[in-house]
Amino acid sequence: MQTVLSMRNICKSYYIGTGELKVLKNVNLSIEKGDFLSILGPSGSGKSTLMNIIGCLDTPTSGEYILSGRNILNMDEFELALVRNREIGFIFQNFCILPRLTALQNVELPLIYSGMPFSERKIKAMEILERVGLSDKMHNLPNQLSGGQQQRVAIARAMITNPSVLLADEPTGALDQKTGDQIVSLFEQLNRDGITIVMITHDCNIAVRARRIIHILDGIVSEQELKPFVS
Numbered sequence: 612m613q614t615v616l617s618m619r620n621i622c623k624s625y626y627i628g629t630g631e632l633k634v635l636k637n638v639n640l641s642i643e644k645g646d647f648l649s650i651l652g653p654s655g656s657g658k659s660t661l662m663n664i665i666g667c668l669d670t671p672t673s674g675e676y677i678l679s680g681r682n683i684l685n686m687d688e689f690e691l692a693l694v695r696n697r698e699i700g701f702i703f704q705n706f707c708i709l710p711r712l713t714a715l716q717n718v719e720l721p722l723i724y725s726g727m728p729f730s731e732r733k734i735k736a737m738e739i740l741e742r743v744g745l746s747d748k749m750h751n752l753p754n755q756l757s758g759g760q761q762q763r764v765a766i767a768r769a770m771i772t773n774p775s776v777l778l779a780d781e782p783t784g785a786l787d788q789k790t791g792d793q794i795v796s797l798f799e800q801l802n803r804d805g806i807t808i809v810m811i812t813h814d815c816n817i818a819v820r821a822r823r824i825i826h827i828l829d830g831i832v833s834e835q836e837l838k839p840f841v842s
C-alpha cells in the first residue's frame with residue numbers, strides 16, 4: 612500500500628486574547644492511496660481545522676505531517692502553496708465555481724495556470740466532465756445548472772490536475788437529501804476507480820458511505836472501519 616499522508620501527534624491551538632484554545636489534540640491519522648474516509652463530528656469539534664491542515668491551508672502547532680513523502684512542517688508559504696496545488700483537490704459546501712465561466716471553462720481553469728495548451732486542456736476537461744455525468748451541460752453557465760450539477764463541476768475541477776487526494780468539506784451541506792445522495796454516489800464511483808477521497812461531514816448518513824469513519828469530538832479523533840480496504 613502507498614501512503615498518501617500521515618499525521619502523528621498533530622496538535623493545533625488558536626491563541627485568543629490571553630488564552631490558548633486547544634482545538635486538535637494529538638491527532639494520528641494515516642491515509643492510503645485509494646482510501647475513502649469521512650471525518651464525522653458535530654459543529655465546533657475541529658473538522659475544518661483538521662481539513663485546513665490536511666489541505667496545507669494552515670500548519671499545526673506541533674506534531675508531524677507527511678504528505679506524499681514530504682514533511683510539511685518547516686515549509687514556508689510558497690512551498691505550502693506548491694504542495695497544495697499539486698496534491699490536493701478542494702471541494703467546498705458552496706461549490707465555489709466562477710459564475711461568468713461555463714462548466715467547461717471552470718473545469719479547465721486549473722490547467723491554464725499549469726500552462727497546458729488550449730486543445731489538450733479542452734479535451735481533458737471534456738473527459739472529466741463526462742466522468743461526473745455532465746457532458747450535455749458543459750457550455751452552461753453555473754446559473755443554468757442545478758446545485759447538484761454545480762457541485763459536479765466543482766468535483767471535475769478538483770480532479771483535473773490529478774491530485775493525490777480529493778478533500779471535500781461538507782460537500783452535501785447545501786444540497787437537498789436526494790441530490791446529496793447522488794453526489795456521494797459519485798464519490799463512491801470515483802473511489803472504485805481509484806481516487807482517494809476525504810469527506811468532512813456532520814451527517815451520519817453521509818459518513819457511513821465511506822470505507823472508514825474518523826470520528827472527531829472536541830479535537831480528539833477515533834476511528835471506525837466500515838468496509839475492508841483492499842488496494
Ligand SMILES: Nc1ncnc2c1ncn2[C@@H]1O[C@H](COP(=O)(O)OP(=O)(O)O)[C@@H](O)[C@H]1O
Pocket residue numbers: 625626627632634652653654655656657658659660661
Ligand atoms: N481562526 C480561529 N481562531 C480562533 N478560534 C478558532 C478559529 N477557527 C476555529 N476556531 C475554534 O476552534 C473550534 C473548532 O472549529 P472548527 O474546526 O471550525 O470546527 P467544525 O468545522 O467542526 O465546526 C471552535 O471552537 C472554533 O470556534
Ligand SMILES: [Mg+2]
Pocket residue numbers: 658659660
Ligand atoms: Mg467546519
